[in-house]
Amino acid sequence: MLTGEKCPTNMLTIRDALEALEGRWKILILFSLSSGPKRFKQISKEVGRITDKTLSKELKSLEGNQLVKRAVHDTFPPTVEYTITAHGMSLEKVIDELHLWGLVHRKKIIGTNPEEQPLSA
Numbered sequence: 001m002l003t004g005e006k007c008p009t010n011m012l013t014i015r016d017a018l019e020a021l022e023g024r025w026k027i028l029i030l031f032s033l034s035s036g037p038k039r040f041k042q043i044s045k046e047v048g049r050i051t052d053k054t055l056s057k058e059l060k061s062l063e064g065n066q067l068v069k070r071a072v073h074d075t076f077p078p079t080v081e082y083t084i085t086a087h088g089m090s091l092e093k094v095i096d097e098l099h100l101w102g103l104v105h106r107k108k109i110i111g112t113n114p115e116e117q118p119l120s121a
Contacts, residue, residue, distance in 0.1 A: 020065045021091075025050055025058045030067060031095055033084040037071075040080060062088070 021027055025047065032038060032046040044055050059082060062068040067088035073079040107113060 020067070023058065025054065026062060026067075027091075027095060027098065029055070029058055029062060030084055030088055030091060033068060033082060034089065034092070034095075037081045037083040040082070043082060067091070 028047045029043060032043050038046070040052075040055065040059075043059075044050060044052065047055070050058075059068060059070070063070055065087075066085055069083050069085050071081050071083065073081065103113065
């Protein structure tokens with residue numbers, strides 16, 4: 001941990017991070033975009049079980065926190081593409097650690113690895 005003391009500055013910065021990444025979708029969206037630029041429907045398909053309204057709201061929030069960039073291409077009809085920013089990529093270690101913790105947690109609680117479960121589980 002950062003320190004044994006309860007430092008208000010540490011709490012503030014952790015709160016800032018949690019507010020930027022709150023909810024069940026933002027980290028999954030960032031993970032989807034980490035493999036390259038994607039269009040809205042591609043993100044929706046990869047993340048799965050997210051409504052268009054929610055995805056739109058989450059992308060706007062991520063864009064506001066400079067974690068995602070939205071680019072509108074001059075085509076007919078207009079093409080919109082989303083990319084993860086360098087600031088968003090700075091979360092790579094956090095996402096990797098969250099993945100590793102999730103593997104251990106799933107094994108401890110459910111008793112299986114994700115590879116042993118169907119995708120719908």
